[in-house]
Amino acid sequence: MNYWLMKSEPDAFSIEALARMPRKTAHWDGVRNFQVRNMLRDQMRKGDLAFFYHSSCAVPGIVGSMKVSRAGYADFTAFVPENPHFDPRSRPEKPLWYMVDVTLVRRFPRPITLTELRRHAVLKNMLILRRGNRLSITPVTAKQWHFILKLAADT
DNA sequence: GCCAACGTTGGC
């Protein structure tokens, strides 16, 4: 089983919005970066776990956890001309872009902020903390995953 | 295949 961290700007899609979805499940669509596409298509499996990270907001940080409830499949928003993520290079018979479904596991009692993540030496290799990191999905090690869960639990 | 220009991301 794999662990991930998935970023979203809360103005676009927040953990609160995920909590309001039927069955607390949503498509993680709109990814238009090839490295992340490859993770969605080739590596993310049903049952994997992921942190939900709020970016580009007042307090960036991890706000909860999710599970991957459907492995990678074609991101159909790329086929819809009216969609802001439309990409004519992607066709239903040969999709260029992929998405997964995610289901909320739980919201943390408090956000584990970016500032707090930076304070812990154990987490210093997290990709999210690397300068200039722009990938919207990054792998997390089991050690990092459990350490952060503990931070959330010790609130 | 190189690389400059451009666009986007995201913290501050």
Added chain:
DNA sequence: GCCAACGTTGGC
């Protein structure tokens, strides 16, 4: 709003 970092594009 600024700016550093980096991916993508397109001319050559």
